[in-house]
Amino acid sequence: MTDPTASKRDDMRLLKPVVSTVLGWASLVAVVVLALFGLWGAPPDEVQSDAQRLMYIHVPAAWIAYLAFGVTALGSALWLWPRTRSSVWDRVAGASAEIGVIFTALTLILGSLWGRPVWGVWWAWDARLVTTAVLFFLYLGYLALRRIPTSPESRAKRCSIAALIAFVDVPIVHFSVNWWRTLHQQGTVFNEQLDAKIHGVMAFTLWFGVLAFTLLYVYLLDRRYRLLALDEDREDREVELAIAERVAAERPVGNVSSAPVGGSAQ
Amino acid sequence: MSTSPVLGMEFAGYVITGWVLTGAVLGSYWLWMVQRTKRAERSRESE
Numbered sequence: 001m002t003d004p005t006a007s008k009r010d011d012m013r014l015l016k017p018v019v020s021t022v023l024g025w026a027s028l029v030a031v032v033v034l035a036l037f038g039l040w041g042a043p044p045d046e047v048q049s050d051a052q053r054l055m056y057i058h059v060p061a062a063w064i065a066y067l068a069f070g071v072t073a074l075g076s077a078l079w080l081w082p083r084t085r086s087s088v089w090d091r092v093a094g095a096s097a098e099i100g101v102i103f104t105a106l107t108l109i110l111g112s113l114w115g116r117p118v119w120g121v122w123w124a125w126d127a128r129l130v131t132t133a134v135l136f137f138l139y140l141g142y143l144a145l146r147r148i149p150t151s152p153e154s155r156a157k158r159c160s161i162a163a164l165i166a167f168v169d170v171p172i173v174h175f176s177v178n179w180w181r182t183l184h185q186q187g188t189v190f191n192e193q194l195d196a197k198i199h200g201v202m203a204f205t206l207w208f209g210v211l212a213f214t215l216l217y218v219y220l221l222d223r224r225y226r227l228l229a230l231d232e233d234r235e236d237r238e239v240e241l242a243i244a245e246r247v248a249a250e251r252p253v254g255n256v257s258s259a260p261v262g263g264s265a266q
Numbered sequence: 267m268s269t270s271p272v273l274g275m276e277f278a279g280y281v282i283t284g285w286v287l288t289g290a291v292l293g294s295y296w297l298w299m300v301q302r303t304k305r306a307e308r309s310r311e312s313e
Contacts, residue, residue: 044276102295
């Protein structure tokens with residue numbers, strides 16, 4: 001015999017608990033190693049001096065924002081496609097968008113902290129900065145859309161469409177430094193010439209940062225997915241309970257009305 | 267924030283603020299998720 005609730009329980013986790021735990025510890029170790037290299041191991045930059053140390057978290061944070069919104073777009077597309085439609089994809093999209101918003105906020109804040117000593121300003125109306133700020137507000141709107149009370153089906157549909165529209169800004173952010181040559185420098189690694197302008201320990205630290213943040217992203221995605229699944233499960237149980245209470249409240253009235261009038265006197 | 271070397275680092279105020287802020291934001295987010303997950307699991311088991 002098969003347990004009818006088994007499939008529901010199975011989709012409440014993305015990863016096995018043991019994998020999630022290992023990933024959590026691996027992320028923590030990787031971030032500590034990144035901090036050691038980023039703050040002490042890597043030499044100061046010739047031009048930017050120690051302000052460059054912010055790049056070891058600013059660039060990986062921006063990469064995670066791209067990745068997270070890419071996963072949101074993919075999850076949304078898979079939900080919209082009738083053959084692959086599943087609440088799993090809607091949850092993946094929602095969880096990933098929230099993490100993406102956090103990393104986009106960090107990207108903007110870290111860029112600002114780096115810009116003050118290097119550019120002399122906290123903020124500039126530069127193409128990269130503006131398109132990144134637009135990205136942040138687009139996905140903040142997406143998260144607000146997810147919170148509007150409606151049926152799960154309707155929420156998933158409208159959010160999937162919104163996520164695909166918002167994702168258009170991701171390539172605009174990435175190529176903005178090539179299309180509009182304003183204040184922000186072109187890509188250090190992925191530039192038009194595909195000629196990496198970073199080497200040695202500095203390059204290692206940057207790549208290690210990308211790896212550490214990617215591990216952390218996968219771990220956080222799993223945790224956020226689990227929490228979303230538990231919240232949806234609680235909402236389902238609350239609805240079932242409310243229906244059961246309503247039915248129970250109506251039942252005695254129905255029994256009285258269906259009983260034969262004066263039946264006991266006969 | 268001074269540009270003179272602090273802890274042997276120029277712009278130390280900006281750099282340390284950035285790293286500490288990143289750690290605090292990600293740590294707080296993780297802690298919030300863990301606490302809410304535990305609460306939701308406890309409530310589910312009690313029913």
